[in-house]
Amino acid sequence: MRYALLAGGKRVRPALCLAACGVAGGREAWAMPPAAAAVEMVHTMSLVHDDLPCMDDDDLRRGKPTCHVVFGEPIAVLAGDALLSLAFRHMASVDSYPPDVDPEKHPARVVRAIGELARCIGSEGLVAGQVVDLEMTGSTEAVPLERLEYIHLHKTAALLEASVVIGAIIGGGSDEQIERLRKYARSIGLLFQVVDDILDVTKSSEELGKTAGKDLASDKTTYPKLLGLDKSREFAEKLLCDAKEQLEVFDKEKAAPLLHLANYIAYRQN
Numbered sequence: 001m002r003y004a005l006l007a008g009g010k011r012v013r014p015a016l017c018l019a020a021c022g023v024a025g026g027r028e029a030w031a032m033p034p035a036a037a038a039v040e041m042v043h044t045m046s047l048v049h050d051d052l053p054c055m056d057d058d059d060l061r062r063g064k065p066t067c068h069v070v071f072g073e074p075i076a077v078l079a080g081d082a083l084l085s086l087a088f089r090h091m092a093s094v095d096s097y098p099p100d101v102d103p104e105k106h107p108a109r110v111v112r113a114i115g116e117l118a119r120c121i122g123s124e125g126l127v128a129g130q131v132v133d134l135e136m137t138g139s140t141e142a143v144p145l146e147r148l149e150y151i152h153l154h155k156t157a158a159l160l161e162a163s164v165v166i167g168a169i170i171g172g173g174s175d176e177q178i179e180r181l182r183k184y185a186r187s188i189g190l191l192f193q194v195v196d197d198i199l200d201v202t203k204s205s206e207e208l209g210k211t212a213g214k215d216l217a218s219d220k221t222t223y224p225k226l227l228g229l230d231k232s233r234e235f236a237e238k239l240l241c242d243a244k245e246q247l248e249v250f251d252k253e254k255a256a257p258l259l260h261l262a263n264y265i266a267y268r269q270n
């Protein structure tokens with residue numbers, strides 16, 4: 001569990017969770033140990049399971065050999081399971097509530113946040129995305145755009161969305177604020193994947209010194225493959241604009257971290 005969780009990674013989900021807590025009116029410390037750590041644990045366990053031979057069968061993750069390569073498959077499965085359960089234990093842990101939260105409202109917020117986390121993982125979230133993705137694997141038919149979007153909205157955007165929404169709930173945001181932040185998160189969730197697909201093409205082009213990148217030639221369906229590189233970039237710009245629009249009603253200073261995170265996701269190089 002430690003090997004996978006402490007292997008690095010960009011920590012985008014905890015950063016989003018803390019930033020959303022702040023914009024909703026809370027202090028970052030309210031979300032720091034329970035929620036921000038929990039979303040990273042869920043993310044990490046999904047990577048551990050995704051890398052397994054029965055799923056994507058990857059040998060490297062975050063620049064290191066994958067969990068099952070180091071510890072064997074059974075331990076990797078169990079490490080993932082235990083990280084999932086630790087995430088919920090963290091979320092529910094009353095011992096780690098900061099002293100300055102509202103004692104009347106905080107427990108209800110935590111329960112609501114736990115519900116959000118559970119929802120984004122199961123058959124309405126990560127698992128749904130993974131199932132449809134696995135169904136597409138090996139298929140010779142081109143994946144239609146709506147199917148690709150379904151996969152990304154569930155596999156990638158669902159947990160990014162939950163990270164933001166959980167932060168906003170813990171921060172004490174109103175229902176209207178939470179729904180705005182949900183829309184922001186959905187846009188950056190999809191943006192994250194479109195940028196990933198663009199980077200796959202442009203990075204491998206650079207590496208190969210060719211104009212066509214690895215992913216345009218591989219079996220995997222990506223946005224650049226379906227839309228072309230220019231249209232994919234346009235789509236990314238639109239998603240970034242949509243996300244930023246949702247932040248306009250919030251206090252500028254408090255919304256600045258979410259704005260910067262959106263820019264980071266749009267313009268990141270890895």
Ligand code: GRG
Nearest residue numbers: 009010011046047049050121126127130155156
């Ligand atoms: C959660 C019960 C449960 C099962 C998981 C395996 C599975 C079901 C889902 C796969 C989810 C998955 C691996 C989605 C990919 C998400 C994604 C974009 C990963 C890369 O995220 P980054 O770039 O990675 O933030 P780092 O390493 O920086 O954290």
